[in-house]
Amino acid sequence: xxxxxxxxxxxxxxxxxxxxxxxxxxxxxxxxxxxxxxxxxxxxxxxxxxxxxxxxxxxxxxxxxxxxxxxxxxxxxxxxxxxxxxxxxxxxxxxxxxxxxxxxxxxxxxxxxxxxxxxxxxxxxxxxxxxxxxxxxxxxxxxxxxxxxxxxxxxxxxxxxxxxxxxxxxxxxxxxxxxxxxxxxxxxxxxxxxxxxxxxxxxxxxxxxxxxxxxxxxxxxxxxxxxxxxxxxxxxxxxxxxxxxxxxxxxxxxxxxxxxxxxxxxxxxxxxxxxxxxxxxxxxxxxxxxxxxxxxxxxxxxxxxxxxxxxxxxxxxxxxxxxxxxxxxxxxxxxxxxxxxxxxxxxxxxxxxxxxxxxxxxxxxxxxxxxxxxxxxxxxxxxxxxxxxxxxxxxxxxxxxxxxxxxxxxxxxxxxxxxxxxxxxxxxxxxxxxxxxxxxxxxxxxxxxxxxxxxxxxxxxxxxxxxxxxxxxxxxxxxxxxxxxxxxxxxxxxxxxxxxxxxxx
Amino acid sequence: xxxxxxxxxxxxxxxxxxxxxxxxxxxxxxxxxxxxxxxxxxxxxxxxxxxxxxxxxxxxxxxxxxxxxxxxxxxxxxxxxxxxxxxxxxxxxxxxxxxxxxxxxxxxxxxxxxxxxxxxxxxxxxxxxxxxxxxxxxxxxxxxxxxxxxxxxxxxxxxxxxxxxxxxxxxxxxxxxxxxxxxxxxxxxxxxxxxxxxx
Numbered sequence: 001x002x003x004x005x006x007x008x009x010x011x012x013x014x015x016x017x018x019x020x021x022x023x024x025x026x027x028x029x030x031x032x033x034x035x036x037x038x039x040x041x042x043x044x045x046x047x048x049x050x051x052x053x054x055x056x057x058x059x060x061x062x063x064x065x066x067x068x069x070x071x072x073x074x075x076x077x078x079x080x081x082x083x084x085x086x087x088x089x090x091x092x093x094x095x096x097x098x099x100x101x102x103x104x105x106x107x108x109x110x111x112x113x114x115x116x117x118x119x120x121x122x123x124x125x126x127x128x129x130x131x132x133x134x135x136x137x138x139x140x141x142x143x144x145x146x147x148x149x150x151x152x153x154x155x156x157x158x159x160x161x162x163x164x165x166x167x168x169x170x171x172x173x174x175x176x177x178x179x180x181x182x183x184x185x186x187x188x189x190x191x192x193x194x195x196x197x198x199x200x201x202x203x204x205x206x207x208x209x210x211x212x213x214x215x216x217x218x219x220x221x222x223x224x225x226x227x228x229x230x231x232x233x234x235x236x237x238x239x240x241x242x243x244x245x246x247x248x249x250x251x252x253x254x255x256x257x258x259x260x261x262x263x264x265x266x267x268x269x270x271x272x273x274x275x276x277x278x279x280x281x282x283x284x285x286x287x288x289x290x291x292x293x294x295x296x297x298x299x300x301x302x303x304x305x306x307x308x309x310x311x312x313x314x315x316x317x318x319x320x321x322x323x324x325x326x327x328x329x330x331x332x333x334x335x336x337x338x339x340x341x342x343x344x345x346x347x348x349x350x351x352x353x354x355x356x357x358x359x360x361x362x363x364x365x366x367x368x369x370x371x372x373x374x375x376x377x378x379x380x381x382x383x384x385x386x387x388x389x390x391x392x393x394x395x396x397x398x399x400x401x402x403x404x405x406x407x408x409x410x411x412x413x414x415x416x417x418x419x420x421x422x423x424x425x426x427x428x429x430x431x432x433x434x435x436x437x438x439x440x441x442x443x444x445x446x447x448x449x450x451x452x453x454x455x456x457x458x459x460x461x462x463x464x465x466x467x468x469x470x471x472x473x474x475x476x477x478x479x480x481x482x483x484x485x486x487x488x489x490x491x492x493x494x495x496x497x498x499x500x501x502x503x504x505x
Numbered sequence: 506x507x508x509x510x511x512x513x514x515x516x517x518x519x520x521x522x523x524x525x526x527x528x529x530x531x532x533x534x535x536x537x538x539x540x541x542x543x544x545x546x547x548x549x550x551x552x553x554x555x556x557x558x559x560x561x562x563x564x565x566x567x568x569x570x571x572x573x574x575x576x577x578x579x580x581x582x583x584x585x586x587x588x589x590x591x592x593x594x595x596x597x598x599x600x601x602x603x604x605x606x607x608x609x610x611x612x613x614x615x616x617x618x619x620x621x622x623x624x625x626x627x628x629x630x631x632x633x634x635x636x637x638x639x640x641x642x643x644x645x646x647x648x649x650x651x652x653x654x655x656x657x658x659x660x661x662x663x664x665x666x667x668x669x670x671x672x673x674x675x676x677x678x679x680x681x682x683x684x685x686x687x688x689x690x691x692x693x694x695x696x697x698x699x700x701x702x703x704x
Contacts, residue, residue, distance in 0.1 A: 087586070324554065341641050344606050347613035358621055369553050369607045378641070379606070402624040402634040410638045411621075456587045462673065466666050467588035467597045473662055474527065474599055477655050484651055488644045495640060499633030 013115075015067070016042070022066070031065045034072075039121060041065075044174045046124040046146075049076060049117045056081075059099060059122050059146065063110070063170050074117075077110040077168050077175075078102045079124060080152050088157050092150075099124065099146045101175060103160065103167045104153035110168050124148060126176050130163050133176035140177075323366065327382060334388035337395055340412040342367075343405060344379035351381045358403055359394050361385060377489060378409075391415055511612045515605070520574040521548075522603035523581060528565040532591055540591045541569050544583065545576030553607070568603055577602070596663075 014035040022028030033042035041047060043065060048057040060076035067073070079101055082094040094100075102109045125136045125144035141147070151160050151167070163172050330336040342351065351365040365383040385391040397403075398413040405411060458464060528537070534550050541547050549570040571577045581600045583589070588597035605611055624634050683689045693700040 087582070340645065341638075345614065347611050350613045354621060358623070367606075367611075401626065402631060402638060404622050404624055404634055405620065410624075410634045410641070412638055412641055456589050462670070463590075464588065466670075467590070469662060469666070470596045471588060473658060477658070480655075481651065484647065488640075488647070491640060491644075492637060495633060495636050499630065499636075 013037075016040070025068075027069045029067050031067070034065060034115070036115060036118065041118065041121065044178075046079070046122045047076070047118045048120045048122050049113060050119045051117070057119060059124065060110075061101075061124075061175060062118075063168060063174070072115045073112050074115055075110055075112050075168075077170075078108065079146070079148060080108075085152055085157075085159075088152070088159065090159075092159055095147065097144070097146045099148045100150055100152040100159060101148050101163075101167070102154050103151040103164055104155040106155035108154045122146065128161075128163065128176070130176065132163075132173050134179050136177055326364070326384060330384040334415060335385045335391050336415070337383045337385060337391050338414045339365075339381045339383055340378060340414070341409050342379040342381055342411060343409070344377065346379055346381070348381070351383065355383060355394075359390075359397070361390050361394065377485065383413075508612070512614055515608075515612050518570060519603050519605050519608070521572065521577050522568050522570045523577045524566065524568055524601045524603045524607055525598050526564055526566040526601075527596060527599045528567060528591060529596075530565050532565065536591060537567055537569065540589075541571075541580065544571075544580045546572040548572055568607060 015031050016033030016035065017031065018029060019032045020030045022030070033040060035041070041062060043062055046059060046061050048059055050057045058078060059081075060078040062074050063077050064075035065073075079099040081099060082089060085100065123143060123145045125140055125147050126133050126149065127136060127141070127147045128149040129135075136144070149161075151163060152158070153160055163175075166172055167175060327336065339351065346354075346367060348366045351367060352363055355361055355363045355365065363383050363385050365381050368380045368382065385394065392415060395413040395415050398411060403411045523541075525537070525541075534552070537550055538547050541550075547569060551568045551570075553566040553568065569580075571580070581602055584598065584600035589600075590596075591598050624631050690700060
């Protein structure tokens with residue numbers, strides 16, 4: 001790896017001051033500090049820890065340093081990022097750079113890791129107004145990488161403003177800021193020591209706190225953080241994941257194109273699972289406003305439509321049943337025209353204005369709402385003409401000549417005859433499964449108890465796995481629709497460009 | 506201006522609305538209402554009618570208007586993370602934020618003028634525009650095909666799952682049967698295998 005060569009001076013490791021041996025196990029030797037790769041880490045320092053395959057480092061506080069006969073270990077109590085507990089934030093809006101100290105009892109409070117998991121020191125300042133906490137100065141706040149002022153109880157899964165008296169068996173004063181000392185030279189420069197991914201400041205960006213976009217974080221519980229086993233520096237290139245529990249992998253629901261196939265560890269499946277953090281709004285907004293194609297006719301003037309239409313009776317319009325009836329009758333009479341290739345943000349009245357201006361016909365129109373699989377750049381509308389002749393002539397005109405809208409798109413019209421099919425009674429919805437024996441029984445009950453038919457799937461059920469497969473399919477289909485429409489768009493751009501070139505010539 | 510006020514009100518409504526899809530066509534408004542009321546107050550539910558697609562098995566979509574944008578966001582968040590079933594399992598519903606284009610009867614954006622132009626065949630641009638037209642028609646066909654493929658995929662998955670479910674169910678039934686009628690215990694005694702006491 002590239003940065004390898006520069007590490008030879010970091011190979012030193014030295015223990016610091018010893019502070020005792022284990023009571024039961026005399027092999028355990030506790031220390032107060034150690035020096036690793038040129039950096040001195042002491043008890044109650046905040047550090048970055050990195051887990052192979054993760055996209056970000058974790059941050060925690062060292063609360064115990066010890067060595068056994070064969071290994072060197074640290075116990076780290078974790079700071080949680082807002083994104084990791086986003087489900088439990090509720091109303092609380094975290095500050096920029098805010099973390100939450102884990103507290104209480106439960107998975108995710110702390111982990112014991114080998115020393116090599118630590119990748120650097122971190123400056124975390126406590127801004128809590130607790131009396132036991134020395135208040136930080138402005139300078140310290142400015143230099144801080146992160147702040148914390150609340151804890152997250154991992155057992156009760158709540159954010160608490162009051163600090164308990166001890167966390168993980170250690171007095172809470174150790175977690176607060178150090179009492180003011182003369183020499184405040186302990187503020188490290190983390191950048192130079194971070195070896196792995198870009199420092200978290202890149203990740204804890206505004207987008208994370210604001211929009212919760214693209215936070216692909218470790219799935220499953222925050223606990224059980226496996227850590228690379230680095231056997232001295234020669235093997236640094238091959239950090240292996242160490243399964244703490246060796247449990248089965250759970251299919252993750254994260255973005256398909258960011259699925260890093262690293263096995264995810266779950267805690268015991270019977271414990272309440274922290275819900276998978278899924279990337280929200282991962283698909284690029286398919287409903288972005290259409291890109292305006294380059295204007296190929298800079299000098300031709302466009303006619304604008306004045307929206308002062310003569311009065312049209314608006315009363316019965318938006319009643320859905322009436323509209324549907326009218327649609328069907330019009331369909332039968334040949335007065336129904338489907339306009340395609342419109343600007344999807346048009347409103348129904350605008351479509352009417354358009355037809356009035358273009359064809360001099362009074363019509364009723366309604367935009368068709370877009371679906372996840374309809375083209376985000378084109379809108380469609382149903383237009384009911386007053387007579388089938390008018391409909392015909394309009395469509396013929398659209399065919400022979402071209403009606404262009406403001407951004408150069410030609411409107412397409414099709415007369416609908418018999419395209420509205422009856423909605424059949426669907427007997428079975430694809431994807432809802434039944435066990436034959438229970439089918440009769442469930443149908444009766446379902447009708448009575450509507451609530452019981454809606455629920456969240458629990459992770460330890462067969463249903464959950466199946467649901468995951470469906471989710472996967474849904475995501476995949478989203479992606480392929482996106483790809484299809486992108487492809488369409490590119491083809492259009494090509495044609496318009498060709499046209500431009502011709503004009504220039 | 507009245508138009509702007511109307512549009513502003515509409516935009517505000519859009520922010521409060523959740524777009525649900527992958528709903529079973531059997532689901533009624535009541536079911537959806539009860540299901541979503543677990544998240545907050547439901548003000549209105551509007552099923553999006555599907556006139557164009559006559560295929561069966563197109564899942565239903567609905568726009569659910571909540572009381573405030575926070576509830577709507579909470580729903581989208583929750584449903585995206587844990588599979589939520591309405592009216593049957595295991596196909597989960599999908600929730601998205603609503604967009605203005607999803608509403609049929611949306612008011613026009615104020616301050617926008619519709620512009621258009623007729624292009625005659627003699628016009629130099631006609632060729633380009635005509636090509637675009639043909640292209641659009643082609644694309645429509647492609648979309649159709651893609652939709653067909655998607656539905657086929659969905660059906661395959663459902664069939665596969667149904668098969669697996671049935672097989673598993675039979676397996677469990679057999680095991681259950683064997684335990685309840687004592688066969689398992691007798692066999693265990695014969696082979697001197699320790700068994701759980703509650704068999």
